[in-house]
Amino acid sequence: MTLRKLTILPTGTEVLLPAGSPLTEVEYETPQRLIPFGCRSGACGACVVEVLEGLGALGEPDDDELDFLEDLGRTGGNYRLACQCRLRGDATVRPATDL
Ligand code: FES
Numbered sequence: 001m002t003l004r005k006l007t008i009l010p011t012g013t014e015v016l017l018p019a020g021s022p023l024t025e026v027e028y029e030t031p032q033r034l035i036p037f038g039c040r041s042g043a044c045g046a047c048v049v050e051v052l053e054g055l056g057a058l059g060e061p062d063d064d065e066l067d068f069l070e071d072l073g074r075t076g077g078n079y080r081l082a083c084q085c086r087l088r089g090d091a092t093v094r095p096a097t098d099l
Pocket residue numbers: 036037038039040041042043044045046047048081082083084
């Protein structure tokens with residue numbers, strides 16, 4: 001099983017997940033709520049993260065995600081809805097609630 005590393009700022013916590021895992025798996029790997037997931041279906045905006053490294057490792061956002069991020073005013077940066085991402089390579093993210 002190939003593992004990929006997700007680094008979550010501001011704590012710098014590193015979580016190892018099997019390649020292709022949804023980022024929602026982070027909740028089961030750490031005792032802290034490092035990414036504030038809500039609906040887990042791309043509808044609430046609670047899980048917005050800025051991707052600091054490894055944007056391509058999280059797959060391509062679909063049109064619905066891009067439209068919603070625009071509605072949230074999260075454009076012009078490397079923002080993603082964490083609940084819509086899968087970890088295909090190493091990446092570093094920071095929840096938008098910390099920005
Ligand atoms: S948890 Fe609601 S949009 Fe991601």
